[in-house]
Amino acid sequence: MEGEGGRRHEAIIPGPRVRPNPLAASRAEVAYSSGVPTPAPGDDGSTVDVLIRLLDDVPVPSYAHPGDAGADLVTTVDVELPPQGRVTVPTGVSIALPDGYAAFVHPRSGLAAKHGVTIVNAPGTVDAGYRGEIKVTLLNTDATEAVKLVRGDRVAQLVVQRVERARFLPAETLPGSHRGDGGFGSSGGFAGR
Numbered sequence: 620m621e622g623e624g625g626r627r628h629e630a631i632i633p634g635p636r637v638r639p640n641p642l643a644a645s646r647a648e649v650a651y652s653s654g655v656p657t658p659a660p661g662d663d664g665s666t667v668d669v670l671i672r673l674l675d676d677v678p679v680p681s682y683a684h685p686g687d688a689g690a691d692l693v694t695t696v697d698v699e700l701p702p703q704g705r706v707t708v709p710t711g712v713s714i715a716l717p718d719g720y721a722a723f724v725h726p727r728s729g730l731a732a733k734h735g736v737t738i739v740n741a742p743g744t745v746d747a748g749y750r751g752e753i754k755v756t757l758l759n760t761d762a763t764e765a766v767k768l769v770r771g772d773r774v775a776q777l778v779v780q781r782v783e784r785a786r787f788l789p790a791e792t793l794p795g796s797h798r799g800d801g802g803f804g805s806s807g808g809f810a811g812r
């Protein structure tokens with residue numbers, strides 16, 4: 620456009636506010652650790668396709684509500700967790716995650732709050748290359764009450780996430796930071812301690 624004095628001004632027209640979706644861009648090329656290509660890409664880049672084998676008569680893990688992060692996993696065996704005891708249970712599923720993803724086996728808050736049941740190694744890490752059955756190592760934190768779970772009970776939830784792999788670069792010194800080497804409660808405790 621021609622401005623005053625004959626100088627040319629660029630018209631500032633805001634561009635469309637569209638963020639590129641890195642998932643959508645790369646999905647077609649995603650490869651599994653085995654080299655098997657992915658199935659057709661999903662709809663809008665907000666889901667990732669994960670191949671699953673049902674090793675038992677179990678439901679495909681599903682999300683209870685839209686927007687949930689965790690898909691529930693069931694135990695395929697009846698189990699009694701003694702007070703403060705732990706048991707590893709099979710879930711009847713194995714999966715193939717695309718490279719660049721991992722799945723994390725998280726406790727369920729209802730089991731934790733009502734019965735004290737958690738997962739020893741929470742969250743358990745399922746590597747992209749793992750093809751074995753997903754298992755859950757349950758722990759009954761209650762000091763006195765045993766907890767009985769039966770085949771089909773939902774005992775954990777699986778959260779699928781993109782993960783970065785680091786290139787660890789040895790260095791003599793590290794850049795300074797506000798926290799420095801303070802940790803393990805350096806910012807203060809809680810009321811009474």
Ligand SMILES: O=c1ccn([C@H]2C[C@H](O)[C@@H](COP(=O)(O)OP(=O)(O)OP(=O)(O)O)O2)c(=O)[nH]1
Nearest residue numbers: 724740742743744745746749752753754755756
């Ligand atoms: O709660 C879990 C945690 C892990 N796994 C499976 C998937 C994972 O890829 C594999 C190995 O897990 P991890 O690396 O945590 O165990 P590790 O003790 O380091 O075993 P490994 O030497 O096989 O890596 O075991 C599960 O089924 N459930």
Ligand SMILES: [Mg+2]
Nearest residue numbers: 744745746749
């Ligand atoms: Mg390991």
